[in-house]
Amino acid sequence: MKGLSALVLTYNEEDNIADCLDSISWIDKIVVVDSYSDDRTKEICQQYENVNFYENEFKDFASQRNFGLDKIETDWVFVIDADERVTEELKNEIRNLKNDDEVDAFNIIRKNYFLGKWIKYCGWHPDYNLRLFKNKYRYSGIVHEGFSVNGKIERLENGFLHYTYKNxxxxxxxxxxxxxxxxxxxxxxxxxxxxxxxxxxxxxxxxxxxxxxxxxxxxxxxxxxxxxxxxxxxxxxxxxxxxxxxxxxxxx
Structure with missing residues (x-):
């Protein structure tokens, strides 16, 4: 896929952010929007040449994501959280995607881990998320932020990992x-x-x-x-x- 950037929100993610950024290092431009962390998050992010680091006061998740989207100039954006990791299979699938004017977004399955274990039940699997989309959409909602797509949505075969809580x-x-x-x-x-x-x-x-x-x-x-x-x-x-x-x- 051509013309792709990534967006990551952070706040005190020094234990997670390096592994997250390493998993998306193949993306040319990564925008990190931080809510004024008081740990080493900023220091770690600034070690990556392809990361543009911004600080913005947190109001709600939709506003914070939209702030980051406004900093992205590419046609497509991949949204990932600091506690998530892109697998090698998902990376290859995204890189091999052909730009299609008829497709506006992709749903991606997520494997959720809780206290070190993959949760296959409890309503946690399968867990599809709209994370790869054309950079013309903006989020709304305070807690469970999202957006409506007025174009075609497809589903990728491979997924990413979500390490929800370390303790x-x-x-x-x-x-x-x-x-x-x-x-x-x-x-x-x-x-x-x-x-x-x-x-x-x-x-x-x-x-x-x-x-x-x-x-x-x-x-x-x-x-x-x-x-x-x-x-x-x-x-x-x-x-x-x-x-x-x-x-x-x-x-x-």
Whole structure:
């Protein structure tokens, strides 16, 4: 494929970013948008000749990605996160793609690892992501950002690897960030919930992942992930409840 750049978002990714950049070193131009990391992320990125490093205050994921897309001049862009790796097979497939005016984007399958294990169930596989697309699209959405493609979408045969969390502490840190963003989004839309919804939603999340999505086949990792996802739902919704009640108290 001709005319391709890569986009990576970072924040305190010194443990991940080098492996990520090495896996996409074959791409001529890589744009990294960093949210003012206070570790060695910037130093590591600046060691790569094909990396253009930018710092931008984080507001939400869509805005941060769009900031990076505006720095890219090529017709095509490949979006990858710092904890993801392009396999040799995917690299060769992308490099051998022929530019097709009728195709606007490609879905790419992702293998998700949790605490060192590939999760095949829990609703985590197959996991297709729209990551290779023409650089005319822009993201929207605060937490689960995305965009609509008004052209043809195809699917690549090979995928990339996603090392989600190296430990439980990293899971809790990211969970706190994502649940806050999600709660604020729903609060601004005027959504209100009660304790019955909060408890039932958490319970149903566990049933969905561990029973319906057969998370029990993932063994101990499956039950841990299902319980943590249930807790994620609880925290997200209790934060929304807190926002609504704090505003109510201020209005009185």
């Amino acid at each position: 439980l502490s990293s899971y809790i840190t990211r969970m706190n960030q994502y649940t806050t963003l999600d709660a604020e989004k729903k609060y601004r839309s005027g959504k209100k919930i009660g304790i019955t919804y909060i408890l039932s939603r958490s319970f149903l999340e566990f049933i969905k992942m561990y029973i319906i999505k057969r998370g029990f086949f993932d063994g101990f990792h499956g039950i841990v992930l299902s319980l943590l996802s249930s807790y994620y739902q609880f925290i997200k919704n209790i934060k929304l409840w807190e926002l609504n009640n704090l505003r109510s108290d201020l209005d009185e």
